[in-house]
Amino acid sequence: MVDWTSDNDDSDKFEWESDGEAEPSSAPAFRNLDAAGPSTLDSNGWANEEAPPTSLVEGYVLMGFPKEMVLKGIKEIGNTEINQFHFIVFLCLCPPVLTRLLLSGHSDANALLELLLTYKTLGDDAAVGNCSTSGCFPQSVEDDDDFDFENWDGDDDADGREPNPDSSGDEDFLREMSEKDNKIKSLVDMGFREDEANMAITRCGMDAALSVLVDSVYASQAAGDCHYGNLSDYEVTGSWGGRKRARLMEESKKKRKRYGGAAQRRPLDGSHEEPMPLPNPMVGFNLPNDRLRSVTRRLPQQAIGPPFFYYENVALAPKGVWATISRFLYDIEPEFVDSKHLCAAARKRGYIHNLPIENRFPLLPLPPKTIFEAFPHYKKWWPSWDPRRQLNCLQTSMSSAKLTERIQCALASSGNPPPKSVQKYVMDECRKWNLVWVGKNKVAHLEPDEVEYLLGFPRDHTRGVGKTERFKSLGNSFQVDTVAYHLSVLKDMYPNGVNVLSLFTGIGGGEVALHRLGIHMRAVVSVEIGEVNRRILRGWWDQTQTGTLIEIADVKSLTDDRIATFVRRFGGFDLVIGGSPCNNLAGSNRHHRDGLEGEQSALFYHYFRIVDAVKSAMGRM
């Protein structure tokens, strides 16, 4: 056994090997990178990489059907009652389809044929009567128009359903379909039945947010349509509402009233459209060595564990997002903390958790809170007109070398001190890109090990992968000191260690925090989509831990059944921790800041689903 409180203590210190110029040659920092130990398989023996298709259309394409054909098929069947079975039957009963597949040089045509024939047999036995009324069979193809598979170019809009003149009908259709597929799939993944999901979309419209759809399903259940599993518990909690909430919380346009101070409480009962106000200063419920601002809180009854859970995301999300997140996570008030109060870099984040907030303690040694304390050697070239003493948020990408050059030119061709206009230009860029002064008139971005240090990770934690990847992974991570401060209350509660379910693990900020707190992890089940991140976590784990680590790639594949299996195997989880993707919420995303319904950020609903599944599985223990 290892002494959990004292190993690897050099991770606390950041030591400069030289003047910072030296870039040590990359040595493999991890052991057993590719050695897939027995613990990389779960108890069912499933491999880690398996992932279900994300949509019906995609699914068939993955199965080897040409996309155009899939689209056409779905169109013919009708897009309101898409059913995997119908579609397979449709394809089976179209000999031209089979012919085309077999002639198309598909790499696995025989296997495909076998699959189709299998389904065909099933279809003959069971389902013909089932769909004979819907006109979903090839007849409908033929009496519609002369559907010629051989000359089909995939751009056939002759069915007249699409009045779209610009011949992008298929694209629109595809987009619409996959959007609907995704929503249905998300709802099904959350434990709803497919017909419930379909009904909700019909009621609320294609554009309804997922949260609205969920509400709609619950409302319909509460109205007595049906009861469905343990989720019906929520029908009686007032804030979930037994009534329809067919509005987008994100669309609240009400002028909001500001207030200062974190101590004030506000009803989160959804009876108003007031967005979630951010505290100023953003210090959370309390800070180390600052008992003055400490507050007490009372958790809603349904929020109380087990398990404890800890959720994180960006504080400055689009309007209404945090109200929605909070509503799903048992109406717990978020704790908004800017990590600039604990380290030298800002990081405004919201945390929703059901941990006690009394008797927290920080990691020691306390991290430096200013740039000069963290990196003394930058003082030498720091101009007096740069007033920064802390860094802005550490992001996922770094500035270009061209920018350093432009700034150098601008400064070289002006006096000392430079005119205000030049100062403003330089300061704007420095603040935007977190640049530091490394020479005369010379600024540069931080290095990966500096970011590791600021975020509270051991040095070289992300070493061994590309520099770009390191910045990306670190930029997406926790600030360890901040999270550890919140998790510190677990130490006395679990002297024998904890079992952790870690979602969206990334490079393992939560795990590092627990380790640095001296909390033993008996078992960690980690879900992380990024292969690089899984490797980083595995490397760190093998170096520092003796417990069991199970890595899973896709959160969607962590079904309620598998969760129940893990709960039985480990005797329950003590902590469910994770921050769901922020890239559709973050302000720096120019292209797809789509809010909580964005492609990645919508995975929040899986966080909710999984916490709830753990809750109910542990309730049955």
Place this chain on the structure above:
DNA sequence: CTCATTATGAGGAAACTG
């Protein structure tokens, strides 16, 4: 193809001004 580099504002809230 992969990997690294570079250019690319919107959106929201706080601070400021009159």
Place this chain on the structure above:
DNA sequence: CAGTTTCCTCATAATGAG
């Protein structure tokens, strides 16, 4: 109080080099 300015943001797509 309304209008304006300032500030900040767990990013993505196009391009280029190998």
